[in-house]
Amino acid sequence: MTTSAKRLVRNHPDELLCGLVSISDRASSGVYADEGIPSLKAWLDGALRTPVRYVERLIADDAPAISATLTELCDELGCDLILTTGGTGPARRDVTPEATLAVASKEMPGFGEQMRQISLRFVPTAILSRQVAVIRERGTSAADGAALIINLPGQPKAIRETLEGLREADGKLVVPGIFAAVPYCIQLLEGPYVETDETVCKAFRPKTAIRPAS
Numbered sequence: 001m002t003t004s005a006k007r008l009v010r011n012h013p014d015e016l017l018c019g020l021v022s023i024s025d026r027a028s029s030g031v032y033a034d035e036g037i038p039s040l041k042a043w044l045d046g047a048l049r050t051p052v053r054y055v056e057r058l059i060a061d062d063a064p065a066i067s068a069t070l071t072e073l074c075d076e077l078g079c080d081l082i083l084t085t086g087g088t089g090p091a092r093r094d095v096t097p098e099a100t101l102a103v104a105s106k107e108m109p110g111f112g113e114q115m116r117q118i119s120l121r122f123v124p125t126a127i128l129s130r131q132v133a134v135i136r137e138r139g140t141s142a143a144d145g146a147a148l149i150i151n152l153p154g155q156p157k158a159i160r161e162t163l164e165g166l167r168e169a170d171g172k173l174v175v176p177g178i179f180a181a182v183p184y185c186i187q188l189l190e191g192p193y194v195e196t197d198e199t200v201c202k203a204f205r206p207k208t209a210i211r212p213a214s
């Protein structure tokens with residue numbers, strides 16, 4: 001596979017290259033200000049203890065544009081993780097899951113299942129979110145790398161809810177958020193070693209996969 005001229009080069013071996021894609025007809029056309037990308041960044045900045053670089057895209061609910069954006073962020077820029085927000089519901093214009101599956105090498109159904117479990121504790125309409133997660137391989141060999149792509153719902157507050165999970169008033173975690181599984185998934189894809197602030201989100205790894213502190 002030939003490397004794209006746009007390919008990002010890590011400033012540090014542990015730097016996470018993270019695509020953030022807000023999918024909203026109204027935010028992308030200026031009817032309201034986009035809150036999707038600021039919410040994603042605010043949560044990730046508070047949760048990550050290892051370096052991260054963001055690439056941001058604000059686009060309309062248009063399936064070819066969504067697939068093209070995901071392909072660009074994965075194949076051309078080399079993102080390890082791509083989070084989308086919006087367009088997962090049942091409305092006619094909601095096509096994010098279809099556009100994500102169209103670029104998938106492998107489906108990761110556990111993320112969508114867990115997000116709906118979490119979100120049902122917040123809103124009964126969580127059942128209406130068709131969010132999916134997939135892995136997209138950049139090429140045919142492991143050295144080409146891969147991206148984990150996860151759809152989140154469009155409500156800005158749903159971003160923290162699904163990534164972090166549900167807590168009791170005293171802060172005790174009742175339902176773990178999906179981000180707990182993201183660092184190990186990226187590690188299995190031979191991406192960077194991502195570490196989190198355990199008070200925000202404890203990343204789960206089997207003992208054998210934990211890197212000794214240097």
Ligand SMILES: Nc1ncnc2c1ncn2[C@@H]1O[C@H](COP(=O)(O)OP(=O)(O)OP(=O)(O)O)[C@@H](O)[C@H]1O
Binds near residue numbers: 025087156
């Ligand atoms: N990017 C965004 N910025 C701010 N608020 C948003 C954004 N996306 C969604 N919302 C809010 O969450 C609600 C549900 O999100 P959903 O993705 O279903 O949007 P929608 O109703 O299809 O409209 P649109 O795609 O034009 O944002 C929206 O009606 C809006 O109030």
Ligand SMILES: Nc1nc2c(c(=O)[nH]1)N[C@H]1C(S)=C(S)[C@@H](COP(=O)(O)O)O[C@H]1N2
Binds near residue numbers: 087119130162
């Ligand atoms: N955590 C959480 N999940 C949620 C919601 C929410 O407010 N919080 N809204 C639900 C609603 S009302 C819809 S229609 C679906 C799809 O939303 P989307 O089209 O904005 O992606 O997500 C659902 N999931």
